[in-house]
Amino acid sequence: MALDRKVALTIGLISLGSFMAVPLAVGVVGGLLSGGNSCTAAASVSFTGSNQLTGMSAQEYLNLFSKDDQKKKLQIATQIYAAGMQRTPQETPKAIATAIATGIQESNLTNVETKASDGSDSVGVFQMRPSQGWGTRAEILNVTYAANKWFDTLHKNVKGNLDSLSMITIAIDVENPNLAAYQKRWNWDKTGTELLSQVAAPGATNSCQSTGWQLPLAAGTYRINDIFGMRINPVTLRYKLHDGVDLGAAKNTPIYAVRSGTVTFAGDNGTYGTYVGMDAGNNVTIGYAHMSSIAAGLKKGDTVTAGQVIGYVGSTGVSTGNHLHLLVHLNGKPADPIAFLNSNGVSLEGSKR
Numbered sequence: 001m002a003l004d005r006k007v008a009l010t011i012g013l014i015s016l017g018s019f020m021a022v023p024l025a026v027g028v029v030g031g032l033l034s035g036g037n038s039c040t041a042a043a044s045v046s047f048t049g050s051n052q053l054t055g056m057s058a059q060e061y062l063n064l065f066s067k068d069d070q071k072k073k074l075q076i077a078t079q080i081y082a083a084g085m086q087r088t089p090q091e092t093p094k095a096i097a098t099a100i101a102t103g104i105q106e107s108n109l110t111n112v113e114t115k116a117s118d119g120s121d122s123v124g125v126f127q128m129r130p131s132q133g134w135g136t137r138a139e140i141l142n143v144t145y146a147a148n149k150w151f152d153t154l155h156k157n158v159k160g161n162l163d164s165l166s167m168i169t170i171a172i173d174v175e176n177p178n179l180a181a182y183q184k185r186w187n188w189d190k191t192g193t194e195l196l197s198q199v200a201a202p203g204a205t206n207s208c209q210s211t212g213w214q215l216p217l218a219a220g221t222y223r224i225n226d227i228f229g230m231r232i233n234p235v236t237l238r239y240k241l242h243d244g245v246d247l248g249a250a251k252n253t254p255i256y257a258v259r260s261g262t263v264t265f266a267g268d269n270g271t272y273g274t275y276v277g278m279d280a281g282n283n284v285t286i287g288y289a290h291m292s293s294i295a296a297g298l299k300k301g302d303t304v305t306a307g308q309v310i311g312y313v314g315s316t317g318v319s320t321g322n323h324l325h326l327l328v329h330l331n332g333k334p335a336d337p338i339a340f341l342n343s344n345g346v347s348l349e350g351s352k353r
């Protein structure tokens with residue numbers, strides 16, 4: 001598999017090895033998504049086994065790129081994470097971290113659109129070849145498809161317990177590369193695992209604030225398509241209250257609980273489509289509408305913590321495209337989510353792409 005080797009080679013020369021005893025607990029790197037907050041939060045990703053977390057930290061890696069490129073790489077890591085979380089059974093943190101690390105090794109987490117005329121047909125994040133049965137070029141350029149294909153191949157090629165294997169061993173078994181060159185370049189155990197922590201709990205940086213509120217979608221993954229207030233409904237053409245904020249994002253982008261609370265509704269909710277409602281305490285309720293699916297196993301009565309994945313962006317119910325319609329009710333009445341979250345230290349405007 002070919003690769004944009006420029007950056008990989010440069011950072012491959014830096015030795016940042018460290019040895020950690022098992023079990024590994026992986027801390028969240030603070031500040032990557034909130035723009036400089038140095039706060040660190042409780043571990044959200046951990047796995048046990050023989051893996052040694054050596055190599056470059058997520059922060060050191062991302063610092064090699066422009067702010068825009070950092071956002072794109074975090075978006076791709078988020079898509080790989082979402083694909084892994086939506087599989088049955090769900091992929092383990094070790095498998096997902098290895099997929100992200102492989103994406104770094106193969107493409108620097110870039111959806112590479114190589115053309116046949118470039119002399120190589122390796123495309124996408126994992127540099128898969130249409131000529132070798134990975135899928136069509138268009139399919140492979142869909143990050144969710146590519147991630148699923150990567151996980152499929154993982155389970156076909158790698159037998160036994162992943163936790164007893166090193167990440168590079170797993171990656172090599174999936175990718176079937178030129179061994180020596182591949183091993184020489186591999187520096188991503190720590191990077192992949194920390195990036196997974198980052199995208200699995202993007203609000204962790206906010207959770208160090210006393211308010212305990214956080215973004216519903218990872219910073220940089222959404223646009224604000226419509227705000228709260230009176231408008232002509234694009235589907236019914238009636239002038240009425242738009243009772244939430246519309247955050248446009250790619251299908252299956254993970255949705256996070258903006259606050260710890262109790263699930264009051266999880267299922268089909270008519271025009272709101274697939275919907276999760278939660279009681280956040282203090283007469284505040286939060287609604288998440290139009291999901292493609294609800295997080296596996298989540299049901300009414302469950303307790304959720306801020307930052308937990310509760311579902312995925314979709315376009316179910318009455319909707320004109322993939323987006324999260326986020327509702328905030330104060331004492332039973334709809335309120336402006338942007339203003340409400342602002343008053344709790346979370347800026348939807350400040351984190352959009």
Ligand SMILES: [Zn+2]
Pocket residue numbers: 226242244245246325326
């Ligand atoms: Zn809406």
